[in-house]
Amino acid sequence: EVQLVESGGDLVQPGGSLRLSCAASGFIFGNYNMNWVRQAPGKGLEWLSYISGSTSSSAIYYADSVKGRFTISRDNAKNRLYLQMDSLRVEDTAVYYCVSASICSDGSCQTHWGQGALVTVSS
Amino acid sequence: EIVMTQSPATLSVSLGERATLSCRASQSVSSALAWYQQKPGQAPRLLIYGASTRATAIPARFSGSGSGTEFTLTISSLQSEDFAVYYCQQYSDWPRTFGQGTKVEIK
Numbered sequence: 001e002v003q004l005v006e007s008g009g010d011l012v013q014p015g016g017s018l019r020l021s022c023a024a025s026g027f028i029f030g031n032y033n034m035n036w037v038r039q040a041p042g043k044g045l046e047w048l049s050y051i052s053g054s055t056s057s058s059a060i061y062y063a064d065s066v067k068g069r070f071t072i073s074r075d076n077a078k079n080r081l082y083l084q085m086d087s088l089r090v091e092d093t094a095v096y097y098c099v100s101a102s103i104c105s106d107g108s109c110q111t112h113w114g115q116g117a118l119v120t121v122s123s
Numbered sequence: 124e125i126v127m128t129q130s131p132a133t134l135s136v137s138l139g140e141r142a143t144l145s146c147r148a149s150q151s152v153s154s155a156l157a158w159y160q161q162k163p164g165q166a167p168r169l170l171i172y173g174a175s176t177r178a179t180a181i182p183a184r185f186s187g188s189g190s191g192t193e194f195t196l197t198i199s200s201l202q203s204e205d206f207a208v209y210y211c212q213q214y215s216d217w218p219r220t221f222g223q224g225t226k227v228e229i230k
Contacts, residue, residue, distance in 0.1 A: 035219075045159070045167065045210055047219040061217045064124070097166055110179035113166035 002026040002112045004098045009117030016088050020117055022081040022098030027112075030054070030076035033101040036083050038094040039116075046094075049083065053101075066092075088121045095119075125149050125213050129222035135230040142198040144225045146211035151191045155215035158187055158196045161224075162207045170209075171196065201227070 008020040020036075036048040049072040052059040060072055071084040081098055095116040102109040126149040136142045146156070154174040159167040169178040171187035174194060184199040198205055206229055211222040 044224045045161075045212075045221045047212070047221060050217075050219070063218045102169075102172065105179070108179040109172060109176075111169045113168075116166060 002100070002103060004100065004112055004114035006096065006098050006114040006117035009096065009119050011120045011122065012088055013123050014088060014090055014121055016121070017084070017086045018088065018119060020083040020085065020096055020098075020119070022083075022114055024079045024081065024098075024100070027100070027103055029074075029079040032103065034072075034074065034081045035099040035101070036070075036072060036081075037097045037099050037113075038092075039097070040091070040094040043094075048096075051081070085119070088119075090121050093119060093121045124218055125152060125216055125220050127211055127213055127220050127222035129209075129211055129225045131225060132223070133226045133228060135228050136201050137230045138203060139200050140230075142201055142205075142227055144196040144198075144209055144227070146189075146194040146196070146222050148192045148194075148213055152213040152215035154190050155213055156187075156189070156194050157212045157214065158185075159210045159212065160205075160207045161210065167210065198227075 003025045005023045012018050031053050033052050035050050038046050048063050050061045051072045069087045073082045097116050098114040100112040128147045130145045156174045158171040160170050161167040170181050170185050175187045186197045188195050208224045208226045210224050
C-alpha cells in the first residue's frame with residue numbers, strides 16, 4: 001500500500017524557517033517524481049514545487065509565490081521528500097501536502113497524497 | 124502562467140441527478156488536465172487524468188471530456204458521497220495550476 005506521511009508542521013513566527021519531511025512507503029520512491037501542494041484555511045489548492053525522481057539530474061520547479069524562499073529536495077536512500085521553507089510569511093499558513101506523480105498498475109493510474117502537515121505563521 | 128477558471132463556483136444538485144462542471148484554461152493545455160475531488164478534512168483524490176481517463180478505483184459515473192482550453196467533468200447520477208469540492212489542474216506547463224474549485228452541494 002502506498003503511504004505518504006508528512007511531518008514537521010508547526011507554529012512559526014514571520015521571517016522564520018521550517019523544514020517539512022514526507023516519508024514514503026509502498027512504492028519504489030526513487031522512480032517517481034514528487035510534488036508539494038498547499039491549501040490555506042478555507043481556500044483552494046496551490047501547487048508549490050516539483051522534483052524529478054532521479055537525484056543525479058533532478059529537474060526542479062517552483063511556483064512564483066515560493067521561488068527563492070522554499071527549497072525542495074529528496075533522499076532516495078531514505079525514501080524521503082523535503083521542503084525547506086525560509087523567510088516565512090503569514091500568507092504561507094496552510095496545510096502542506098506531499099503528492100506523488102501518477103503511480104500506475106495494470107494500466108490504471110493514481111496519484112497519492114499525504115494527510116497534510118499544518119504550518120501556521122503568526123507572531 | 125496558465126490560469127484555470129472553473130464554473131460554477133457552487134452547483135446545487137439533487138441525488139440521482141446529473142452534474143456538469145466546467146473548467147477553462149487561459150491557453151491550450153492539450154489533454155494535460157486532471158480533475159480532483161476533495162471532501163472536508165480529507166486530502167484531494169485524483170478522479171480523471173489526461174482529460175478523460177478515469178484514475179484507479181474511480182466509479183464509471185465520473186467522466187471527463189474536452190481538450191485545448193475547454194473541459195467538462197460529468198457525474199452522471201449523483202450519489203451522497205459525491206457531494207464535495209472539485210478542482211481541475213493543468214499539467215501542460217510550469218507552474219502547474221489549479222482552478223479555484225466547484226462545490227457540489229445537495230439541493
